[in-house]
Amino acid sequence: MNEFYQKDIISIKDFDKAQLEQIFVSTEKIMKLNPIERREICKGNTLGYLFYEPSTRTRLSFDAAMASVGGNSLGISNISTSSTQKGESLADTVKIMSIYSDVLVLRHPLDGSSRFASEVSSKPVINAGSGTEEHPTQAIQDLFTIRKEKKKIDGLKIGIIGDLKYGRTVYSLLYGLGNYDVDVHLISPESLRIRSDSVYEIKKKLSFTESINIEEYIDELDVLYVTRIQKERFPDEEEYLKVKGSYVVGLDLLQKMKDDSIILHPLPRLDEISTDVDHTKHAKYFEQAEYGKYTRAALLGLILNENGF
Amino acid sequence: MQESELMVRRIKEGTVLDHIDEGKGLQVLNALRIDGKDGSLITIALNVPSGKFKKKDIIKVENKFLKDDDTNKLAVIAPKATINIIKDYKLVEKRRVSLPNEIDRIFRCSNPDCITNSTEHIESVMDVIDKEGRVLKCRYCARVLDVNKLKYN
Ligand SMILES: Nc1ncnc2c1ncn2[C@@H]1O[C@H](COP(=O)(O)OP(=O)(O)OP(=O)(O)O)[C@@H](O)[C@H]1O
Ligand SMILES: [Mg+2]
Ligand SMILES: [Zn+2]
Numbered sequence: 001m002n003e004f005y006q007k008d009i010i011s012i013k014d015f016d017k018a019q020l021e022q023i024f025v026s027t028e029k030i031m032k033l034n035p036i037e038r039r040e041i042c043k044g045n046t047l048g049y050l051f052y053e054p055s056t057r058t059r060l061s062f063d064a065a066m067a068s069v070g071g072n073s074l075g076i077s078n079i080s081t082s083s084t085q086k087g088e089s090l091a092d093t094v095k096i097m098s099i100y101s102d103v104l105v106l107r108h109p110l111d112g113s114s115r116f117a118s119e120v121s122s123k124p125v126i127n128a129g130s131g132t133e134e135h136p137t138q139a140i141q142d143l144f145t146i147r148k149e150k151k152k153i154d155g156l157k158i159g160i161i162g163d164l165k166y167g168r169t170v171y172s173l174l175y176g177l178g179n180y181d182v183d184v185h186l187i188s189p190e191s192l193r194i195r196s197d198s199v200y201e202i203k204k205k206l207s208f209t210e211s212i213n214i215e216e217y218i219d220e221l222d223v224l225y226v227t228r229i230q231k232e233r234f235p236d237e238e239e240y241l242k243v244k245g246s247y248v249v250g251l252d253l254l255q256k257m258k259d260d261s262i263i264l265h266p267l268p269r270l271d272e273i274s275t276d277v278d279h280t281k282h283a284k285y286f287e288q289a290e291y292g293k294y295t296r297a298a299l300l301g302l303i304l305n306e307n308g309f
Numbered sequence: 310m311q312e313s314e315l316m317v318r319r320i321k322e323g324t325v326l327d328h329i330d331e332g333k334g335l336q337v338l339n340a341l342r343i344d345g346k347d348g349s350l351i352t353i354a355l356n357v358p359s360g361k362f363k364k365k366d367i368i369k370v371e372n373k374f375l376k377d378d379d380t381n382k383l384a385v386i387a388p389k390a391t392i393n394i395i396k397d398y399k400l401v402e403k404r405r406v407s408l409p410n411e412i413d414r415i416f417r418c419s420n421p422d423c424i425t426n427s428t429e430h431i432e433s434v435m436d437v438i439d440k441e442g443r444v445l446k447c448r449y450c451a452r453v454l455d456v457n458k459l460k461y462n
Contacts, residue, residue, distance in 0.1 A: 011451070089428070090429055091430065091431075110424045110427055110450075111423050111424065111449070111450030112423050112424040112425065112450035112451070115424075116431055116449060131422060197452070197453070201453065
């Protein structure tokens with residue numbers, strides 16, 4: 001029996017290096033199969049999604065992943081959590097959805113919502129982003145991309161730039177990287193530095209430096225992970241514009257980077273990576289999106305097949 | 310027992326919470342909801358000299374015997390406390406408090422965005438990740454919690 005069979009995927013912190021490797025190997029396998037073989041893996045299975053926050057990308061990625069392994073998806077993607085809208089409890093919605101489907105995918109703004117959902121659901125629950133810190137499938141996708149493109153993760157120097165305070169992909173990635181021997185450089189404006197209450201836990205597993213200047217380590221990096229800086233996070237427009245400009249990845253910055261370095265982005269991108277970077281060999285964010293589909297497909301295949309695939 | 314310590318009248322049946330960490334006495338009263346509204350005798354002594362340089366708080370409550378939840382709260386707030394059970398004016402049992410591995414229900418997670426603070430029907434579950442250091446962690450949101458800031462349900 002494979003150890004992911006009927007398992008909930010709640011937090012990247014629940015995975016060790018060997019388990020991550022198992023998912024990566026399964027992902028490679030799925031990528032090598034032809035579409036017809038692939039569609040046998042989850043044939044006849046239904047994925048039920050519940051999205052309490054807008055996220056077209058992640059939802060589509062799960063949809064595409066499930067379709068690629070022969071299953072189908074249904075669900076609700078714009079559930080309102082506003083108190084004005086009197087709604088069903090999360091527990092009830094999850095219970096109903098677990099009647100209609102074989103695996104649930106949940107996105108919810110509250111911390112711990114996925115763990116709670118997994119307790120009330122009769123089917124396995126995959127966390128597709130909950131609260132401020134957890135987005136385990138994004139982290140798996142990111143780690144797979146690094147491993148695939150750099151042929152390893154251990155020993156790499158990884159820069160993460162942008163909004164490190166509010167970006168949950170960043171936290172999940174950092175927790176995931178905690179399984180590897182990597183040097184991490186965090187680059188952000190002062191006001192968007194990583195939250196101090198989380199640093200305590202991350203520091204136990206990972207060594208990292210923090211700076212506000214993108215140039216500082218740029219020539220050493222093997223991977224530059226770029227995230228979006230959201231305007232809403234700033235008190236005034238002027239401050240936002242000032243910061244935004246200094247964190248744009250363009251061709252001039254690429255010149256300073258190692259020849260074999262790669263640039264990643266969880267997408268959607270605004271203008272933090274200029275489009276002329278897209279044509280360079282450094283740009284791997286579209287591959288990253290594709291790998292996201294296959295890592296999710298692999299996870300679904302493992303969760304839904306007792307003996308793997 | 311030294312007579313100098315027995316500042317007020319003895320209680321017949323009840324509990325003496327002794328060796329409460331200095332300054333935590335009022336917090337213990339609040340957490341254990343000891344408010345005297347049922348009319349029973351309560352004696353509170355704060356900053357009682359204890360040992361050479363130290364001080365402690367003492368609470369004596371008639372007709373109250375602690376439940377597990379109360380003991381757990383006490384262990385979080387005042388880890389050095391002693392629970393003395395009095396029956397017919399005599400001390401019949403003395404216990405030190407100690408933290409369990411897990412504390413359910415009694416504390417509220419201090420993360421306002423935690424699912425346990427939502428309208429869902431769900432009770433808090435906290436894992437004690439460090440008994441010495443009294444470090445708790447919410448099992449749902451995984452937030453490491455500052456014991457001094459915990460609110461009771
Ligand atoms: N009948 C009583 N009414 C009120 N308080 C009492 C009664 N009997 C004992 N106590 C109090 O209970 C506490 C424990 O009593 P004990 O005789 O064990 O004192 P002790 O030897 O100083 O204990 P410890 O070693 O825990 O400090 C003391 O604070 C004492 O004043
Ligand atoms: Mg004494
Ligand atoms: Zn919590």
